[in-house]
Amino acid sequence: MMTDVVESSGSPARHDRPEDTNPTGAAAARTGTDDSAAAERIVAIRERIDEIDRTIIALWQERAALSQEVGATRMAAGGTRLVLSREREILERFRQALGADGTQLALLLLRAGRGPL
Numbered sequence: 001m002m003t004d005v006v007e008s009s010g011s012p013a014r015h016d017r018p019e020d021t022n023p024t025g026a027a028a029a030r031t032g033t034d035d036s037a038a039a040e041r042i043v044a045i046r047e048r049i050d051e052i053d054r055t056i057i058a059l060w061q062e063r064a065a066l067s068q069e070v071g072a073t074r075m076a077a078g079g080t081r082l083v084l085s086r087e088r089e090i091l092e093r094f095r096q097a098l099g100a101d102g103t104q105l106a107l108l109l110l111r112a113g114r115g116p117l
């Protein structure tokens with residue numbers, strides 16, 4: 001029988017799983033499965049994911065600080081707050097590498113450095 005489950009994204013998804021085989025143990029609470037081999041692998045992968053997330057956060061903060069320094073340096077020298085040609089170059093780099101999500105990511109990166117438009 002089909003059962004509704006709410007996945008971690010918060011969106012409901014449907015799975016062909018009888019209610020009495022839903023994972024319910026302690027491992028399942030942490031990893032989403034009662035299968036110990038799968039749970040062990042998931043925990044190991046999550047360690048690397050957490051490491052990557054910490055690196056992304058540190059790089060995000062470093063980039064924002066550098067971007068603010070560029071803006072302050074330019075404005076102190078009588079220049080403009082923004083350089084739109086440079087922003088277009090960055091948006092294109094991210095779009096080429098990551099597609100539409102890359103464009104969104106680049107917009108957030110640029111906003112973090114120079115503030116909202």
Ligand SMILES: O=C(O)C(=O)C[C@]1(C(=O)O)C=C[C@@H](O)C=C1
Pocket residue numbers: 067070071081082083084086087090109110113114
């Ligand atoms: O490269 C610059 O000139 C910057 O000011 C940095 C930066 C960026 O965050 O990459 C920020 C604002 C500019 O409009 C363009 C790029």
